Amino acid sequence: MQRGVQLRTAHVHYGPLEALHGVTLAAPAGTVTVLLGRNGSGRTTALRALAGTVPLTAGSVHWDGVDVTRRTAHRRAAAGLCFVPDRQAVFAGLTVAENLRLAAPDGDVTAALDAYPELRPFLGRRAGTLSGGEQRMLAVSRALLSRARVVLVDEPTQGMSPQAASRTYALLRALDACVVLAEQRLPPGLRTDGTARGGGAGGAAAVLVYELGRGAVVFSGEAGELSGPGGSASCRR
Template sequence: MRRGIELRAARVHYGPLEALHGVDLAAPAGTVTVLLGRNGSGRTTVLRALAGTAPLSAGAVVWDGADVTRHAPHARAAAGLCFVPDRQAVFAALRVAEHVRLAAPDGDPGPALAAYPELRPLLERRAGTLSGGEQRMVAVSRALLSRARVVLLDEPTQGMAPRVAARTYALLRELDAAVVLAEQRLPPGLRAGDGTVLVHVVRRGAVVFSGEAGEAPEAGGAVASGG
């Protein structure tokens, strides 16, 4: 039974600095979970803790009821977790075609090009030569193709045109996965309070609000005051 992924009393240290202070946070399967917070709030560290690239100093990562705290990032990826960071999310030397073929389990880039037809004329370009928004399309297409059970994305639409960003959020909502996004503000396409979009507001390494998207405080309030 798929339950999703969660942090339990999670603490993360970067040297002497504690970045997460005993965070409890759940991202159920079949929902989009949005981590809202300003830069430095801890939202990126939450994603890294779930992915295993930021080891916990205390607490646990629980995935579908199993404790995976000690599982390495590559083991989590092999089990069906896809992490798209905000930086260095593509291999600069690889062509776009190579990225999408490697990401597709059957090697078929068709679904990626259906999601982002803007990539078709760029297939022979090296990813490092693309604009920021184009690189994000390549990176997010990997998540769309991977058929992962948990998809973690840090500011997935950064640099995208508004219409492409709106399409991206619609595609992410359709994934049969626990989708976790780190954002500074709640995207317009995810504001519907139908229970399929959950929000956790992160401030200074702690969760200060958890609830449905329709109940989330405005960014100018609880979020914007974070450190």
């Protein structure tokens, strides 16, 4: 049995428009899998299909070999899946501290503040008053606290400084989880080779890439196989 999450010949429609055309991809446990593509390529839809926030019109979703296509997003979350969308990823009306405490099973938010000390001065502020980059830090730190088995993040570093972005990718690669990210281009922090963790000990996770175009997979392989200045496989199409 392959551990991790998979889409198998997945089709998704938004009204009469088909956003995914039979997409098949596998995100194994112990790796970071990156879904690349321009706006409209289907990368965000694929992530949402894994999370259960958009229904499939055909195909299936599997988690650790079990068909979870009919499980709601709420049930997937309760089973250990954490989804960080690109927008409205925090509770805007709650304080930063309240957002963090809700995500921490034991109420201890130390790990989040160690990861993002920039958030410490804002613990008493409402999350909706933070800048875009600060809200992304808060959203990712909530994912770090959740201890989820599967972590799905759409554009995790949007609005962050280069230093904070680099730290974020290192944190995500160090998670003892199946991590799936949606990005427009392969970030520098994910281009280097990693060593699969094996139980979360030592080394950074290996990085796998699926590039999507117009709702279909146009490239799949390891990060090092990509060509182009931004990590694109467009010349292989």
